[in-house]
Amino acid sequence: MSFLSIRNLSVRLRKGPPLLRAVSLEVAAAQVHGLVGESGAGKSMIGKAVLGILPPSVEVTGGEIWLDGVDLLRLPARVRRQKIGATCALIPQDPLTALNPSHRIGPQITDRLVDILGWTRADADARARDLLAEVQIADPDRVMRSYPHELSGGMRQRILIASAFAAEPKLIVADEPTTALDVTVQKQILKLIGGMQARHGTALLFVTHDLGVVSKVCQRLSVLYSGLVVEDTSVADFFAAPGHPYSAALLAATPKYTDPAAGLQPVPDAVIAAVRAEVAAFDAGGAHG
Amino acid sequence: MADLYQVQDLHLSLADMTARPLMGAAPRIEILKGLSFSIPRGEVVGIVGGSGSGKSTLGRALVRLLQPSGGQVLFDGTDITHLTEAGLRPLRRRFQMIFQDPMSSLNPRHRVGTIIAEPLRLHRFDAIADRVARALDHVGLPAGFAARFPHELSGGQRQRVGIARAIALEPDFILADEIVSGLDVSSQAQVLNLLERLVRDLGLTLAFISHDLSVIRRLCQQTIVLHHGRIVENRPTAELFADPQDAYTRDLLDAIPLPDPAQRWL
Numbered sequence: 001m002s003f004l005s006i007r008n009l010s011v012r013l014r015k016g017p018p019l020l021r022a023v024s025l026e027v028a029a030a031q032v033h034g035l036v037g038e039s040g041a042g043k044s045m046i047g048k049a050v051l052g053i054l055p056p057s058v059e060v061t062g063g064e065i066w067l068d069g070v071d072l073l074r075l076p077a078r079v080r081r082q083k084i085g086a087t088c089a090l091i092p093q094d095p096l097t098a099l100n101p102s103h104r105i106g107p108q109i110t111d112r113l114v115d116i117l118g119w120t121r122a123d124a125d126a127r128a129r130d131l132l133a134e135v136q137i138a139d140p141d142r143v144m145r146s147y148p149h150e151l152s153g154g155m156r157q158r159i160l161i162a163s164a165f166a167a168e169p170k171l172i173v174a175d176e177p178t179t180a181l182d183v184t185v186q187k188q189i190l191k192l193i194g195g196m197q198a199r200h201g202t203a204l205l206f207v208t209h210d211l212g213v214v215s216k217v218c219q220r221l222s223v224l225y226s227g228l229v230v231e232d233t234s235v236a237d238f239f240a241a242p243g244h245p246y247s248a249a250l251l252a253a254t255p256k257y258t259d260p261a262a263g264l265q266p267v268p269d270a271v272i273a274a275v276r277a278e279v280a281a282f283d284a285g286g287a288h289g
Numbered sequence: 290m291a292d293l294y295q296v297q298d299l300h301l302s303l304a305d306m307t308a309r310p311l312m313g314a315a316p317r318i319e320i321l322k323g324l325s326f327s328i329p330r331g332e333v334v335g336i337v338g339g340s341g342s343g344k345s346t347l348g349r350a351l352v353r354l355l356q357p358s359g360g361q362v363l364f365d366g367t368d369i370t371h372l373t374e375a376g377l378r379p380l381r382r383r384f385q386m387i388f389q390d391p392m393s394s395l396n397p398r399h400r401v402g403t404i405i406a407e408p409l410r411l412h413r414f415d416a417i418a419d420r421v422a423r424a425l426d427h428v429g430l431p432a433g434f435a436a437r438f439p440h441e442l443s444g445g446q447r448q449r450v451g452i453a454r455a456i457a458l459e460p461d462f463i464l465a466d467e468i469v470s471g472l473d474v475s476s477q478a479q480v481l482n483l484l485e486r487l488v489r490d491l492g493l494t495l496a497f498i499s500h501d502l503s504v505i506r507r508l509c510q511q512t513i514v515l516h517h518g519r520i521v522e523n524r525p526t527a528e529l530f531a532d533p534q535d536a537y538t539r540d541l542l543d544a545i546p547l548p549d550p551a552q553r554w555l
Binding site: 038039153181182183184185186187190191194209210211212213214215216217235236238239249250251253254255256257258260263264265266267 | 340473482500504506530548
């Protein structure tokens with residue numbers, strides 16, 4: 001049984017165009033599922049819908065989000081928030097804007113445990129120290145007393161990872177967690193997230209535009225174009241032979257330093273036209289069904 | 290002379306404002322620690338390194354947005370190391386820059402046409418409207434885009450405007466600082482193809498700063514690898530990739546996530 005099951009989820013701008021078009025996907029416990037697409041494809045929007053943090057300008061127009069056996073969209077708002085808060089967490093993209101610049105690191109990890117989950121301050125501090133050690137921060141006590149600006153980008157991203165795992169969530173949405181980092185740090189951070197995910201048995205919804213990263217960390221992936229899932233498959237099958245012309249074109253656009261002749265091909269106009277036609281056909285069909 | 294840039298023992302230090310005492314000057318930290326290299330005319334040189342390696346500082350020293358604290362930078366035979374602003378002005382047209390984030394380097398209140406025309410006016414060009422139209426054409430944007438505002442464009446289109454602004458001045462040298470790192474793979478590929486074509490058609494010399502070795506591999510004939518303000522390798526790109534000599538270069542190569550699920554990291 002999948003831990004997270006999204007069925008025909010549709011989301012749109014209020015009185016505006018659709019942003020997600022009947023998106024369905026399944027994430028089993030302890031699995032990493034990649035969400036791939038160009039900017040504006042709606043990949044972050046799926047994560048936000050799951051976490052119940054869609055912007056006010058956006059509304060859910062249909063579908064179901066089953067998390068751990070309940071449909072989140074049918075729960076009263078208060079119960080839904082409690083359910084999500086107790087089982088989910090987010091690793092955001094930009095560690096500098098996600099941390100409050102005027103607060104020390106320690107409370108930014110522990111406040112949620114104390115104020116919302118009712119832990120004692122001492123337990124929460126001990127937990128934060130353990131997690132910071134787990135993300136390979138050498139001196140957790142000093143870091144907990146530091147302000148975000150005193151730490152490097154890689155260090156801040158480690159703190160957000162530690163923070164995401166603090167309450168032992170069953171599902172973590174990682175929204176482009178390494179896009180702001182340079183490659184060597186990216187590799188460390190991805191290994192760290194992967195190791196934590198495996199040890200803690202967490203399901204991960206991994207939003208990225210980098211198919212290289214997907215091939216390194218995910219078991220399954222969904223490729224999105226304009227809010228429509230054009231392909232949902234296992235990583236092994238995808239990289240052996242993408243099942244949709246648009247996914248194949250995205251793969252051909254991904255740089256490959258081992259083979260300078262391959263990679264970095266722009267997505268051909270014909271492929272864009274075809275996938276746009278699919279979106280239009282979906283919208284026309286949706287009007288009847 | 291074959292080399293457009295000749296750089297000898299370049300040092301650059303900046304004030305460390307995080308360590309500034311209450312009174313007195315801040316201590317200086319050395320960002321570039323004695324770099325020597327040359328950039329042949331008509332070539333694309335990649336400058337690669339991790340964050341904090343000094344690659345952007347090096348770029349800014351080349352176009353003299355920063356003044357070196359030691360060594361010598363020759364541009365087309367002229368020593369520009371300590372040239373005054375007035376002395377630099379006639380040269381500024383000849384070395385242009387394209388910035389990483391087009392949203393913060395294009396004035397949001399100006400139309401694309403104005404953005405491209407502004408430096409032409411400053412450098413007292415004639416036939417400005419024609420030059421703007423030609424620059425837009427070079428970067429593959431329709432002439433009608435001159436009337437648009439930056440927020441009406443996609444990320445890839447904005448980056449094309451940045452390129453158009455630079456090439457409109459008919460420079461000898463362009464510094465491109467991480468100009469594709471904010472773009473989707475497809476736009477990235479388009480912008481790189483465009484740069485390749487422009488270098489060929491306009492006879493440009495290009496320094497391309499990036500942290501992404503895959504992109505460097507595609508575009509650059511020569512690659513300089515920076516680490517902690519020092520050059521650890523400076524070789525033809527093909528050689529560098531075939532046989533990286535420095536441990537840091539190997540780390541950089543190993544860290545690139547190749548789209549190949551056979552080698553997983555988790």
